[in-house]
Amino acid sequence: MTYQGLIQRYGRYLDLPDHTKTISLLEGNTPLIPMPRLGRQFGCELFVKFEGANPTGSFKDRGMTAAISEAAGRAVQTVICASTGNTAASAAAYAARAGLRGIVLIPEGKVAVGKLAGAIAYGAEVIQVQGSFDDALSLVVEITQKTPIALVNSINPFRIEGQKTGAFEICDDLGSAPDWLCLPVGNAGNITSYWAGFKQYQKGLPQILGVQAAGAAPLVLGHPVEKPDTIATAIRIGKPARGEQALDAAHESNGRIIAVTDEQILAAQKILSAEGVWVEPASAAGLAGLLAESAAGRFEAEGKRVVVVCTGHGMKDPSIITESFRSPKIIPSTYNALLDAIKL
Numbered sequence: 001m002t003y004q005g006l007i008q009r010y011g012r013y014l015d016l017p018d019h020t021k022t023i024s025l026l027e028g029n030t031p032l033i034p035m036p037r038l039g040r041q042f043g044c045e046l047f048v049k050f051e052g053a054n055p056t057g058s059f060k061d062r063g064m065t066a067a068i069s070e071a072a073g074r075a076v077q078t079v080i081c082a083s084t085g086n087t088a089a090s091a092a093a094y095a096a097r098a099g100l101r102g103i104v105l106i107p108e109g110k111v112a113v114g115k116l117a118g119a120i121a122y123g124a125e126v127i128q129v130q131g132s133f134d135d136a137l138s139l140v141v142e143i144t145q146k147t148p149i150a151l152v153n154s155i156n157p158f159r160i161e162g163q164k165t166g167a168f169e170i171c172d173d174l175g176s177a178p179d180w181l182c183l184p185v186g187n188a189g190n191i192t193s194y195w196a197g198f199k200q201y202q203k204g205l206p207q208i209l210g211v212q213a214a215g216a217a218p219l220v221l222g223h224p225v226e227k228p229d230t231i232a233t234a235i236r237i238g239k240p241a242r243g244e245q246a247l248d249a250a251h252e253s254n255g256r257i258i259a260v261t262d263e264q265i266l267a268a269q270k271i272l273s274a275e276g277v278w279v280e281p282a283s284a285a286g287l288a289g290l291l292a293e294s295a296a297g298r299f300e301a302e303g304k305r306v307v308v309v310c311t312g313h314g315m316k317d318p319s320i321i322t323e324s325f326r327s328p329k330i331i332p333s334t335y336n337a338l339l340d341a342i343k344l
């Protein structure tokens with residue numbers, strides 16, 4: 001039978017109500033790409049879980065199929081979310097698929113172009129809020145408490161249910177859980193979901209390395225960050241909704257949550273691109289964290305199986321690349337000019 005999406009494949013492991021009406025874009029089933037060259041550097045068996053291969057280009061589709069399916073099944077008419085971009089694009093696509101009205105709130109001027117374009121293309125009503133993601137989320141919480149609009153941020157428990165499937169897929173692909181799982185942490189829904197997924201699936205438990213950006217690292221600092229700042233827009237979050245659960249996941253797994261600088265994130269992004277895997281900056285944080293821990297002698301990788309979750313596609317945030325590179329050369333349309341340009 002051809003692949004029919006996450007709820008069809010893993011629904012029996014997901015705590016979704018009976019009224020759930022499956023809305024799917026055949027999300028999930030993303031590649032677990034072996035990275036032998038990079039792995040040799042750490043002496044480990046390294047894989048990238050490439051979540052950019054989801055229908056809207058990020059892992060958010062895993063939770064969104066569940067949240068929108070639940071909402072559609074109880075005849076909700078309008079869904080809303082606050083977003084640093086990828087949740088907006090995902091909510092917009094699944095709302096469109098379900099025939100629902102989709103409203104997304106984004107922090108003004110702080111969303112990468114590929115994400116904003118996605119939300120608009122899928123037909124959501126995009127509203128810019130003069131404030132941070134955290135401010136936008138507070139507004140979304142308030143309006144969904146006072147009106148029948150359904151909230152599809154990751155405070156919505158069904159988002160977490162859907163996102164557990166990332167852990168299931170990794171276990172199914174490897175035959176068991178890896179030794180380490182490294183991933184970026186923003187609002188902390190994903191780390192919460194992975195940990196819940198591994199515990200439920202009973203194929204072993206990884207140690208978890210959660211990675212925040214230094215300018216938006218409330219879980220490392222131990223207090224909220226009023227003005228979070230990082231080029232990794234998807235994790236530019238100062239008050240993670242599931243911060244406690246993220247700390248529990250790191251602690252219970254015998255792992256930790258660390259912070260890396262924007263420079264380290266961009267360097268990791270380049271390393272991944274050089275292996276043919278282009279991810280958006282936030283998505284490179286997991287590898288940046290692994291590199292930093294390894295360099296500091298805090299990561300015993302030898303002989304271990306390590307999965308780095310790359311949460312979103314590089315095409316989401318193309319300007320970060322084009323701004324830091326010179327424009328491609330221009331040549332006359334002649335063979336000699338070409339030979340000259342490539343200096344064989």
Ligand SMILES: *Cc1c(COP(=O)(O)O)cnc(C)c1O
Pocket residue numbers: 058059060086087154184185186187188189190191234235280282283311312313
């Ligand atoms: C949402 C997102 C994150 C952060 O995930 P949380 O569940 O908020 O911790 C990281 N990377 C990308 C690409 C995202 O879209």
